[in-house]
Amino acid sequence: MWDFVQSHFDQIVFSSWQHASLVVQCLALATLLAVGIGALVYRSRSASSAANTITTIGLTIPAFALVGLAITPLGFGVPPAVAVVTFFAILPILRNTVVGLTGVDPGIVESARGIGMSRLRTLLQVELPLAWPVILGGIRVSGQMVMGIAAVAAYVLGPGLGGLIFSGLSRLGGANSLESVLTGLIGVVILALILDLVLIGLGRLTTSRGIRV
């Protein structure tokens, strides 16, 4: 195992970097999209429940199947990987955005409007900051989840640690095959832990002291 890591060190570092980069960028994109969609739907009860239904159903779709399906319109490589990872990343964030925004005390929103803040200003300066800890919770769940899903992207020749896992699995029993799979797996887990720590740190920095518990 150790020999494998040493001999493939450059490749492992490169794959890890690619993997992390894919996940972080998709997560950022998904956060923007999910918060945007959440902000559009949260004030309508029916739109909110529609969004919730979609997230629930979306999470039951097998990632592997979706990756395969994405080949037809998007081909191989980075595009289908980004599309699938972003799609899954949106779901928990969207759900938490809707929960967070609807959970803001209506009295606070009313007083924001009452002192002359516009709808948009109220959303940006009051509602989103107050919902932020909940949204960030969604981002953390998303981060953990898509770290694994990103590995599946190797199936469509996407970037990341998935390559090590798939190449190992395809020649299981051969030389270094198990080492390759394990290296990929452990790499994904380590990356997931690091990302979660980073997100916790981000939460500390971006959550107002006034609403920290």
Add this chain to the structure above:
Amino acid sequence: MSETTTSDAPNISGKSILIEGVTKRYPGQKSPAVDGITLEIPAGKIVMLVGPSGCGKTTTLKMINRLIEPTEGRIVLGDEDVTDIDGDELRRRIGYVIQAGGLFPHLTVAANISIVPKMLGWDKKRIADRVDELLELVSLDPADYRDRYPKELSGGQQQRVGVARALAADPPVLLMDEPFGAVDPITRQRLQDELLRIQEELQKTIVIVTHDFDEAVKLGDWIVVFSDGAHIVQYDTPERILAEPANEFVENFIGSGAGLKQLTLRRVGEVELADAVTARPGEVASEVLARAVAAKHNHVVVVDERERPIQWLTRRQLTRLEKITAVREAHLPVVGHRATLNDALDTMLVSSAGAALVTGKRDRFLGVIDVETVMEAITSARASAAASADTPTGTNSGEVSIIAESDLTESSAV
């Protein structure tokens, strides 16, 4: 905004409000929530909107700053028709306070207060100065409270910051929706007194919604009693509503003890106080005693270097002393000169002397109030309410009550 900031104006900085023929209908409801109300709110006065829950008083209030858009009618602020101007822009010119202050929990006290000035584009220095000024106004030490978050404040302090935030851009009008509903009775009383003190200083036009009639009597220059659909049942001064309720509905709303409630109309500072023999720490007790005997007083009030009462000694206590000490007695029966006679009565009933010490600005000793003074005040209040029944006092009252009456007929005709 600058033309409405009248910090150096001698008296009234508020503007009058005219609600003219305003109706609010919600889709799918048969009867309107607010039914053709016409209400004139005089500048620089506190007008209380009272009525049972669901009577439309809050809707009426929220139509003044157009948080709720009227279906019909006009809203006039000062001499400007604001029915069709941008709602957000209008609300920046009208202070708004809700129950528990409605502070933003993720912002510090200073940041909460500076929201409106920031939106109006004030510079940093001016905003910081204004924040400190306002915190002083609501009796919170700026250095101590500026950087706190709302969760680090008590309910009463949050309410104060809410008032400071509403006053930030010096709006001529302040709207308050059940402002003291969420605090305990003692804090509520203190906040009410403080609001009256602030109002004495600023003379804004303040409209307050409450379901508590006692609060309405205590705070209001004028009281509007509503029944369902925001129908005005009576619009009058507290004195006259207590003395001459328009009908059974108002009588029921006043509840029992209308006579006692009149005690909340008079302030300690308005009645004649008895004077007292005062002494200072360090004086020889026998000399002080001689002064008390000469003045035929049974008690002597000891005041400190800033004229604040610290002890209240009987003659008997004096005979036992050699010199007056500077010890501060813990439970002196003290009331502020802005306290109501009701509060004063409360305080003196628990004091052994059957009287209370009255203090003025900066807790300076003013005099003594006793039960006899209160009794006299009750008698004279009755007499004056009866007298004012025929001749409305104050410059707005005739005008206002005419409008109120005409509205009554108008709205019942609708």
